[in-house]
Amino acid sequence: MDLIKSKTFQNLVNSFAGECQAHMRYKYLAYGAKDRSLFMVERQIQELSKNEMHHARMFYTFIQSADTQTLDNLQVSSGYPFKEKWDFVKNFEFAAENEHDEHTVIYPQFAQTAREEGFEAIACLYDLIAAVESCHDKILTELHRRIGSDTLYTSDTPVKWKCSVCGHEATLNQAWDMCPLCKSPQGYVELNLTGK
Numbered sequence: 001m002d003l004i005k006s007k008t009f010q011n012l013v014n015s016f017a018g019e020c021q022a023h024m025r026y027k028y029l030a031y032g033a034k035d036r037s038l039f040m041v042e043r044q045i046q047e048l049s050k051n052e053m054h055h056a057r058m059f060y061t062f063i064q065s066a067d068t069q070t071l072d073n074l075q076v077s078s079g080y081p082f083k084e085k086w087d088f089v090k091n092f093e094f095a096a097e098n099e100h101d102e103h104t105v106i107y108p109q110f111a112q113t114a115r116e117e118g119f120e121a122i123a124c125l126y127d128l129i130a131a132v133e134s135c136h137d138k139i140l141t142e143l144h145r146r147i148g149s150d151t152l153y154t155s156d157t158p159v160k161w162k163c164s165v166c167g168h169e170a171t172l173n174q175a176w177d178m179c180p181l182c183k184s185p186q187g188y189v190e191l192n193l194t195g196k
Contacts, residue, residue: 001117001118001119003062003065003066003119004066004067004071006117006119007113007117008110008113008114008117008119008122009063009066010075010077011110011113011114012059012062012063012122013063013074013075013076014076014077014078015055015059015107015110015126016056016059016060016063017076017078017080018078018080018102019052019053019055019056019059020052020053020056021080022049022052022098023049023052023053023056025084025095026045026046026048026049026052026095027046027049028084029045029084029088029091029092029095030042030045030046030049032088032091033045033088036088036187037185037187038147038152038187039164039187039188040164040187040188040189040190040191041143041147041152041187041191043164044139044143044191044193048136048139048140051132051136055129055132058125058129059125062122062125081094081097081098081101083097083098088147089144089147089148090144092140092141092143092144092147092148093140093141093144095136095140096136096137096140096141096144099133099134099136099137099140100137102129102130102133103130103131103133103134103137107126107127107129107130107133108126108127108130110126111123111124111126111127111130114126139193142193143193152191153174153175153186153189154173154174154175155173155174155192156173157173158171158172158173159171159172159173159192160192161175161176161189161190161192162189162190163179163181163182163184163188163189163190164184164188164189164190165179165182165184165188166179166181166182166184168180168181168182175189176189
């Protein structure tokens with residue numbers, strides 16, 4: 001089957017658009033974290049944003065390879081989440097929901113379609129990206145829980161906290177408000193996320 005005439009091609013176009021949107025939504029979320037001096041949360045979200053950009057790049061690569069000619073005005077035809085408002089904590093929950101939908105429903109369906117149409121490499125790409133989106137779901141869910149319950153820098157049991165600026169480490173139930181070594185604020189303490 002010719003890729004450009006397949007349902008898989010339209011799925012690639014829609015996936016590219018969706019990953020680009022996720023990339024930008026995470027940029028906004030990272031900005032919110034920085035604005036609240038949650039620098040390690042910002043770093044984590046920037047990493048997710050970078051992942052989404054590279055997912056878009058992989059979809060784009062297959063789109064480009066579908067024809068030797070330029071592809072003008074590809075139609076994007078899909079629903080995209082637009083849940084986020086200016087509620088910083090709630091936006092983590094919405095982002096986790098979006099990632100959950102991608103890795104449990106959308107990308108598995110797209111992988112199945114690609115296999116049925118004979119595009120095994122594209123099906124494998126969807127499988128691989130779905131696995132990453134599953135990790136994103138876990139990270140965002142944990143960030144939502146911990147930021148929402150004000151437990152980002154606390155633990156029921158002692159854990160190792162590390163300053164991302166100077167490398168100071170201490171095993172405690174709660175991270176310091178200010179690094180005892182370099183005096184950096186708590187927002188620079190590395191996060192112990194179980195979703196990673």
